[in-house]
Amino acid sequence: MDQALVDELDADDEADDHTLPDLPNVEDYETVRLRAAPNPNGPWHLGHARMPSVIGTYTDRYDGEFVIRFDDTDPETKRPDISAYDAILEDIEYLGFEPDEVYRASDRIETYYDHARELIEMGEAYTCDLPAEEFSELKREGTPSPNRDKDPETVLEEFEAMVDGDYESGEMVLRVKTDIEHKNPALRDWVAFRMIDTPHPREEAADYRCWPMLDFQSGVDDHLVGITHIIRGIDLQDSAKRQQFLYDYFGWEYPEVLHWGHVQIDAYDIKISTSTIKELIDAGELDGWDDPRAPTLQSVRRRGIHGEAIVDSMIGLGMSTTDVDLAMSSIYANNRDIVDDEANRYFLVRDGQEIPVVGDAKPEAGHPPLHPNHEDRGDREIPVDDAVLVEPDDIPADGERIWLKGYGCVRYENDAFVATGDDISVVRDGDVGVIHWAPADDTVSVTMRTPDGDVTGAAEPAFADTAVDEIVQFERIGFVRVDEHGEEGSVVYYAHP
RNA sequence: GCUCUGAUGGUGUAGUCCGGCCAAUCAUAUUACCCUCUCACGGUAAUGACCGGGGUUCAAAUCCCCGUCGGAGCACCA
Structure with missing residues (x-):
């Protein structure tokens, strides 16, 4: 290979490297560890491809590690679909990435309990039997729950009763003490654990009734699993601020965190949401997740679109916090590039x-x-x-x-x-x-x-x-x-x- | 109501931190033309944007203020 060509290739590499902005403070960490934390409630739609595309691209750039963690801690309203765990891993493989580690939050419940106990002993969490609306009312005016000052022993006792399943759904929660007068109402004494009567679909987790909320589970896991950079949607903008209280209590350093907006895809009549697609399939209006009319990864895969074409388009969206519209024509143009010659x-x-x-x-x-x-x-x-x-x-x-x-x-x-x-x-x-x-x-x-x-x-x-x-x-x-x-x-x- | 957060062409993006090299980058899209026994590929060209108003400055996409519009959170969802 002659030098001019080598230079040209290097230049190309460099250009590619800079389509996404550099992650902050990578030099502070030995290994960059990123995670995607999907809820396994169905195979992925096109919008889901953004997370693995970006994370995979970053792990490649920094020679880092790619962790998948299934945040499956709601057996009821966001009930996991037992086949979705593998479907999602296949979707990731289709996009051309291989996770270094895979976790399921529902395997780690005892760990969350342990951290809850620790928090209770520190006096930074309390069991609360106020109905949700009542607490919401108090919170709005900045008034503490009457349960806030219970002594840790009582709290621990009641928490163990939660763990043992002695309460029904809605009867008791564990709250993290934050600042009941915090100017942002979203951060005031948030719920860490609640009771759910419906058993988890995974057999291994079917006996648990006391489930952690996302902010607790995810906060604990990100630290324990050694995540250095968190990338997540703007819907979770307040999560870091909520979890910061936890990190302070435990004396942990919060990872770097970046947010981005939602992705909409043009060119589909169907609303891009897992539950909508599922309903259409159940109603027989779509033949399955890989129906060519479905805005899913399985569908475009069957249509012969390479995962790489999707990744390229996703990377092109950058990391802005605004909502973005992805044009299918962009994916098509990338794919045409890949397949035309062959x-x-x-x-x-x-x-x-x-x-x-x-x-x-x-x-x-x-x-x-x-x-x-x-x-x-x-x-x-x-x-x-x-x-x-x-x-x-x-x-x-x-x-x-x-x-x-x-x-x-x-x-x-x-x-x-x-x-x-x-x-x-x-x-x-x-x-x-x-x-x-x-x-x-x-x-x-x-x-x-x-x-x-x-x-x-x-x-x-x-x-x-x-x-x-x-x-x-x-x-x-x-x-x-x-x-x-x-x-x-x-x-x-x-x-x- | 409270709290975050954002605004560059049809779409996405670069530039914004550290004002001048920005009459604003690249891609996609659309339209022409060239190539061609495809409406593919390749090539050329054209189209098209700094949300509005003030201010600071010799100079503002970039800094400040005020608006406008958008997104998100205030769930015992993720």
Whole structure:
């Protein structure tokens, strides 16, 4: 490799490195450790890809470590879906990252209990049996709960009763003492543990009734697991401030923390939320998480979009705290970059109209190339017997010529194509348009599943040679992923133009 | 009501900390043209933005103030 090329590559690397801002104070830590903390309530939608994309990119940059922690501490309202744990890990793998460690909060309940006990002994937490609305009222006016001054022994006793499941849901909580007059009401004496009657779906955790809230669980874990930088959404803006009280009591250093806004994706009719998608699947309006109409990672994966294309787009969003709209066209452009060179070309005729081909100048077959930029890959062979299929919109006016790509020029006369014998110069001169086509016989029937619904068509015979999982381009239509070659025909998933 | 937080073209982003090199970067999008037996790829060009108003300054996207608009939290959700 010559020096100029090396320099150029280095320059490229550098440019890539700086698409995301540097993390703060990385030099203060031996190893940068980042975590994604998903709630496993379903497979991921497109928006979820941002966290692993950014974290994975940072871990690569700093040679750090990537931790996944399932924050599955609400068996009821955010009930985990038992199959989602693996589905999410697969989604991460699809995006091209491999977590160094995987935790489940529901495995670590005893640890949270231990820290709660410690906190109680320090006198910094109290059990509170006030109904939620009543406490909320007091909090608004900055009045402490009457339970706030209980002595630690009583608190500990009552907390152990919580742990033992002696209370019903709603009867008792453990609150962290913060500052009941804090100017930000969101920080006043927040709940650390509450009772939940519904058993956790994971067998290992099914016996617990006393569950930590996110701010407690996540705060304790981030420290214990050695997270150096926390990246999270603006919905958790106040979390760090809440958890800071905990860190102060325990004498811990709070990790660096960054926030970002929400991501919306254009181009989908469906609302991008796990629960909405789940409802649509349950109602039978979507075939599953990988339905091409679903805004999920499983869906775009099946459509042949590389995880890398998604990661690139996510990185392009940067780290701003404002809400952002991600255009699918950005993902498509990235993907086209990746697949165009490799994707061989084929013809698919949708809604084909059969038109006889006549004339002495009629070739026996068409031979379009597999790839216009790679002659070495050779040609396809499309035999023509008596007729071809073309798309209705492509049929020229009576008396006009059209070029059947890879085959030759024909004139449309009396509902038939008459071979003219013209050479390619008629196309180069701009007199004649070029269209794709298929033979009338021997085609492969194809169902193309798209985000806008299914389309059927007939593909040229050579399409049968493609492999399942291969990305090909149907000329003048777009890129598709071959999903299945079945008895009834083939199924492809449409990626993008 | 209280508390955070933000605002650069259609979209995303750089620049904002440390004012001048910013008549504002890059990508995407759209539109033309070139290339081409695809409406792909590649190439060229065009389009298009500093939320508003004051102030400080020789000089403001950048600093200050006031508005406007947006997002978030004040859950026994994550």
